[in-house]
Every structure is written in structure tokens, then in C-alpha cells.
Amino acid sequence: VNVAVDRFVTVGEAIADDNPEIKVDMYEACKEARAAGQAIEKLCESAESQMTSNCIPPLASCAATLPQTNSVCNNTGAGSGGAGIAGGGGQDSVPPGSVPHVVQPRMGVGGVSPILTGGGGEGGPPHLAAGNILNSRPHEHRGGLVRAARCLLASVTRVLLLADTVVVKQLLLAKDKISHSMSRLESVTNFTEFVSAFSQFGGEMVELAHLTAERQSDLKDERRRAQMAAARKVLDRSTMMLLIASKVCLRHPEC
Structure with missing residues (x-):
């Protein structure tokens, strides 16, 4: 949008240079349009960067924050010969007929893990807190974008009106020239x-x-x-x- 606005106002400034009677007004309107286009670009870049910084990290980084558990599937060291539930022969292997004991991750309120919800419970990573994820302030960005778009629309309309005035004056000037030439033809x-x-x-x-x-x-x-x-x-x-x-x-x- 900013590039298109810059090209548009460049044409408007060229028209202003050829028509001194509208030069001041045209340059002012072009300046306002260029400023509005730059404001829209900055707002979009700010919103995009904030969304990127607040996105949820990959699964690998989330797995790294999980609490360690004494799972029966842990390796028992070299030479265990496949220790575990199916292995047999390692130091930490489960005896036959016994029930393996698996430690579950700590759960939050309602049986939901605070790591997945970002609820800020004990052990939950601070960068996944709900306050940080939702702290994007979308309404402020949207309001600023609407104001900049309205300013851009008003300034572009003003440029078009000034350019239209130039065209109308050219038509009237051409008509006056023809009227003068016809008077000469009559004589x-x-x-x-x-x-x-x-x-x-x-x-x-x-x-x-x-x-x-x-x-x-x-x-x-x-x-x-x-x-x-x-x-x-x-x-x-x-x-x-x-x-x-x-x-x-x-x-x-x-x-």
C-alpha cells in the first residue's frame, strides 16, 4: 500500500509542478497521503512482529519444559540388554507379576496441565502464560489502522479533486481558444x-x-x-x- 501511494503522489506532484495555481494545495495533499501510507505500513509491521513474538513455541521446546518422570521406559545404562517392561535382566527391570508404577505429570485445576494451558501454575513456563499470549492489543492496532486508512482516503480524494480541477480548466481553456479562432474565421x-x-x-x-x-x-x-x-x-x-x-x-x- 505504501509503495502504491508513493507512486500515486509522485504523479500528483508532477501535476502540481505543471500547474502553479494548485501547487501548494496539491503538495499538501500529497504529503498527507504519503504520511498516511507510511503510518499504515508501520502499524502492519508492528502488528506482525508482535504476533510473531507471541506465537506458541514449537513442540520440541514445549517437551523440554515437561517435568521429569520415573517412567519404566527409561534406559538402565549400557549392557542392560533391553531393560524395561519387555526387557528383563536390567537393574531397574520390573519383576514379573508386578504392576509398573508410572509417575504422571503434575496437573492443574480441573485435571488440565498448566503447561498446555499457560495457566501459570507451579512448574508452568512463564513464556506460555495466557497474559503473554493474549497481550497483542488487537483493538489498539485496529483503531490506529482505521484512522490511518481514513486519513489516506481523504488525502487521496483531495488529490483526485485537484487533478480533476486541472482537467476541467484545460477543457475550458481549449474551448475559449476555439471561440477566439471562430471569431477570426468570421472576419x-x-x-x-x-x-x-x-x-x-x-x-x-x-x-x-x-x-x-x-x-x-x-x-x-x-x-x-x-x-x-x-x-x-x-x-x-x-x-x-x-x-x-x-x-x-x-x-x-x-x-
């Missing part, structure tokens, strides 16, 4: 002046066509998009009609 008196004026008018119409096409593709409302497409079609047909009518008028002034 031409010969074909040479007409060719020069119409060449300038055609270039400005091409620029307006590109701007309106980009604006049309950016519109989300289907109705607005259809209106923009219809207006562009009218401009295209009107330009061809203007060219033909102007040529006829200049070549046949008596008409």
Missing part, C-alpha cells in the same frame, strides 16, 4: 486568410477532441458519458460543415 476576406485561420482552428479542435475523449473515458456515469459522446459527434460534423460552407462562400462571393 476573413480572402481564401489565403481563411486557410491560415482554419489551420489554427483545426489544430485547436484536435486538442479539444483529445481532451474530451480522455474526459469521456474517465466519467463513471453512463448518462454523462453518452452526453459527452454526443457533443463530440456534433463538433466533428459541425467542423466539416464549416469547412465546406466557408470554401463555397469565399469562392462564390456572389452567392
